[in-house]
Amino acid sequence: MRSYLQDEYHLSKEQLDQFELYYRLLIEKNKVMNLTAITEEQEVFIKHFYDSLTISRVIDLTDTQKLLDVGTGAGFPGIPLKIAFPHLKLTLLDSLLKRIYFLQEVGDSLGFKDVDYIHGRAEDIALLSAHRENYDLVTSRAVAKLNILAEYCFPFVRIGGDFVAMKGAEVEQEVLSAKQSLYILGRASKEVHPLTLPEQMGQRNLVVMKKNQATPKKYPRKAGIMKKSPL
Template sequence: MWGSWLQREAAGLGVQLAEEQLARFARYYELLVEKNKVMNLTAITEEKEVYIKHFFDSLTLARVVDLHAVKSWIDVGTGAGFPGIAVKIAFPHLHLVLLDSLKKRVTFLQEVAQELGLTQVECIHGRAEDLGKHPKYRQAFELATARAVARLNVLAEYCLPFVKVGGIFVAMKGTDVSEEMEEAGQALNILGKTTLEVTSFALPENRGGRNLLLMKKRNQTPKAYPRKAGTPSKQPLS
């Protein structure tokens, strides 16, 4: 039932899901709930809620990014794979890096990618502050995303060092973002003369409001950033 619901709602986003992709979403749900019994991946486990608040919510990235035109993408603090795995199912051409600081979650993501037959997915255990300095990953991606709870000025320091000049960072947020946007202005300027646009909408089935904060990077990130692990959250740029 919820597969056909997702197919219909995704079509409204311009995302076409074939039966094979719906089967992958169904299996992803099974793997998520099964693993969640032994480790904390998500507080949301009811099928309806997962399909709306995780799967569909992840696909709303297509509202602001032409994902057909993107090749290289890093999902920072991906957790149980949102939006990374969910969007990868819908757009299998993407070269995706999933980054998370918890080893158990990364192992789960590797298992999911293998079980679902997803290729060109690299699962990395580490911190954004460290990987953002690595020559292989620094300013190497057309797109970075974060669906995390950190404030925008902190997320920006985690994510913008990964983004190429001309590339995009999208922070996927809840309802109230005006204060965050205001306090992040200086950080966005420091980290790449970055522009900021917001797209607001409501999830289906009265499941709450969402905001997609799209940032386009115009300059290179100075070598000093990201600062050492723990510093961005303790001393946010302002």
């Protein structure tokens, strides 16, 4: 399991040890709360850890400072990216407090610095001046459709920054349906990068969207409105 990370991303022994500790913490906590349906070690390392690090193929993370992971859940992709690129100033945002407590436990165990753990809903936190248009890179593996996900995430991205949505194999229709929302939320340009996970563990697409103008102040709307009337 370590070899895929080491060969592709040239991690140190200390970083690989951090991934193994993260795995153990994840599996132990998963016994008492629902964090992941994937628990077999090789699958976790490829479908969660390796998959998270693929963002470094499409974004120059050595030149990225502030990263926000929206709807981070069990910490993907934020925590794997922080392990591999420890200089990142990481913010993990999730609406479930129990998950935030788990993420804090992981961060403490891994010796992280410059990590903020925020309990809240994206549509509320995005209205706060400390977070609005404040991040170089925003990521999300959330299952929402791209036109809705963009409204959650783009308000956090600074002008000139990027939003990367991690999607499965079928993404063409989502990207087409999101064309108007990307224009409204930041005159955003987009690129879709397909990739294949090792050991035939699936196809993925990284949708990279660059924000070129400020997001209008009326966005994001409340979650119910977004879902009822998506952009």
